[in-house]
Amino acid sequence: xxxxxxxxxxxxxxxxQRSTRQLEAIYRTLCESRDHPTAEQLYHAVRACxxxxxxxxxxxxxAKLVGAGRVRIVHVHDRCARYDARTGPHDHFLxxxxxxxxDVESTDGRRERTRTRIRGHRVEGHVLTYLGTxxxxxxxxx
Amino acid sequence: xxxxxxxxxxxxxxxxQRSTRQLEAIYRTLCESRDHPTAEQLYHAVRACxxxxxxxxxxxxxAKLVGAGRVRIVHVHDRCARYDARTGPHDHFLxxxxxxxxDVESTDGRRERTRTRIRGHRVEGHVLTYLGTxxxxxxxxx
DNA sequence: ATATATGCAAAAGTTTTGCATCGCT
DNA sequence: AGCGATGCAAAACTTTTGCATATAT
Numbered sequence: 278x279x280x281x282x283x284x285x286x287x288x289x290x291x292x293x294q295r296s297t298r299q300l301e302a303i304y305r306t307l308c309e310s311r312d313h314p315t316a317e318q319l320y321h322a323v324r325a326c327x328x329x330x331x332x333x334x335x336x337x338x339x340a341k342l343v344g345a346g347r348v349r350i351v352h353v354h355d356r357c358a359r360y361d362a363r364t365g366p367h368d369h370f371l372x373x374x375x376x377x378x379x380d381v382e383s384t385d386g387r388r389e390r391t392r393t394r395i396r397g398h399r400v401e402g403h404v405l406t407y408l409g410t411x412x413x414x415x416x417x418x419x
Numbered sequence: 420x421x422x423x424x425x426x427x428x429x430x431x432x433x434x435x436q437r438s439t440r441q442l443e444a445i446y447r448t449l450c451e452s453r454d455h456p457t458a459e460q461l462y463h464a465v466r467a468c469x470x471x472x473x474x475x476x477x478x479x480x481x482a483k484l485v486g487a488g489r490v491r492i493v494h495v496h497d498r499c500a501r502y503d504a505r506t507g508p509h510d511h512f513l514x515x516x517x518x519x520x521x522d523v524e525s526t527d528g529r530r531e532r533t534r535t536r537i538r539g540h541r542v543e544g545h546v547l548t549y550l551g552t553x554x555x556x557x558x559x560x561x
Numbered sequence: 562a563t564a565t566a567t568g569c570a571a572a573a574g575t576t577t578t579g580c581a582t583c584g585c586t
Numbered sequence: 587a588g589c590g591a592t593g594c595a596a597a598a599c600t601t602t603t604g605c606a607t608a609t610a611t
Contacts, residue, residue, distance in 0.1 A: 295585055295590060317575080331593045336576060338591090352494045356601075357575060370537045381537055392549065395512045395523055400551040407534065409542040437565060437610050459600080473568045478601060480566090498576075499600060 294345070300338045302326045304347065304362065313351055313359040313369075313378040353378060353406065368405040374414030381407065436487070442480045444468045446489065446504065455493055455501040455511075455520040495520060495548065510547040516556030523549065 306322045307314070314322065320335045339360060342348035351359045353371050359378060370379040383405075392400050448464045449456070456464065462477045481502060484490035493501045495513050501520060512521040525547075534542050 293586080293590085297585075297591060299592075315575090329593070331595095332575095333577080333594080334592055350496065352496055354492065354494060370540060370542070372540065373543070379538070379540070384534075392526075395549060395551070396521070398512060398514065398521070398551055398553040399557055400512070400549045401515070402551070403547060403549045405545060405547045407537060407542045407545045409537070409540055409544070411540045415541055435565085435611080439566060439610075441567075457600090471568070473570095474600095475569080475602080476567055 294341065299323075299327055299330050299334050300341070302330070303335060303338045304342060307342075307348060307360055307362040313361050315357045315359055317357070319360065351378060351404075351406075354408075368407065370407045370409065372411035372414055373408055374410050374418070377411050436483065441465075441469055441472050441476050442483070444472070445477060445480045446484060449484075449490060449502055449504040455503050457499045457501055459499070461502065493520060493546075493548075496550075510549065512549045512551065514553035514556055515550055516552050516560070519553050 302323050303319060306319060306326070310319075310322070316332070316335055316339060319339070320330070320332050323330050323335065339348065343350055343360075346364060347362070349361050349364055351361050351369055353359060353369075353376065354373065355376055361380070363380060366383055368381045368383055370381050371377070394400060444465050445461060448461060448468070452461075452464070458474070458477055458481060461481070462472070462474050465472050465477065481490065485492055488506060489504070491503050491506055493503050493511055495501060495511075495518065496515070497518055503522070505522060508525055510523045510525055512523050513519070536542060
């Protein structure tokens with residue numbers, strides 16, 4: 278088989294994803310942020326680098342990044358989704374006062390061996406979020 | 420102190436909550452449902468008993484019930500909140516294929532003694548949701 | 562009697578989408 | 587060149603809110 282034939286045969290049905298300025302700016306901005314921004318916050322932050330970016334593009338690219346496993350969504354007791362570029366296994370702490378969201382290491386080694394089956398349904402993962410009051414909020418309202 | 424004076428002094432700042440046909444219908448409907456309905460689903464279900472009920476009333480009463488601890492919200496990888504009238508401690512299983520949501524007993528006794536402090540922030544509770552594929556969805560897409 | 566709850570409809574906020582154009586590959 | 591991505595704006599959805607009226611206590 279020639280090199281050209283191999284190349285042709287190798288990627289026949291590959292739905293290729295393009296790398297664009299916008300996609301990389303969104304991903305980079307998310308990587309650099311510590312506070313699990315919402316799509317709206319990310320939209321504003323990205324405008325610093327790519328002033329003409331649109332909300333639609335931010336949402337579309339976030340969906341792509343999530344689909345590719347490069348980004349994960351954190352759903353909290355809030356109206357909007359928040360994003361996290363740390364894809365390794367970890368949990369979260371959410372302050373119910375100010376919605377601050379913190380990454381938390383899974384301290385319990387047991388957490389690793391999560392159940393693989395629940396009443397016959399296949400378990401593929403889990404999300405664990407601690408809820409509470411952060412120090413500043415506790416100080417403000419004792 | 421007279422009886423009347425005592426009564427007046429006894430509940431000076433009590434913000435009393437009234438029991439209405441709508442509130443009870445919403446709560447009863449939620450108690451009877453096994454599938455963690457959304458506000459919209461509840462709205463339609465309640466209309467069977469109280470045909471003139473409005474969405475606003477459903478949302479307002481759900482908020483009251485949550486505030487009173489009679490109902491809890493489950494936030495999943497979905498756009499809308501889902502409600503649960505089982506307030507005892509338990510976890511959930513969410514099917515990523517069809518969004519079916521299942522109550523799951525907390526099997527691990529250790530889960531009870533949840534951490535009380537994370538990096539100085541007070542922890543008051545936690546939510547744990549298993550993610551996976553339910554049997555029907557797994558059968559449909561192997 | 563009066564404060565609270567309701568119904569209606571409009572508003573607010575988040576996310577999705579249609580379409581013409583742009584820009585990777 | 588061709589297909590995927592973008593920007594814009596409108597639409598779709600979920601949830602909240604203002605106000606006049608109804609209702610529980």
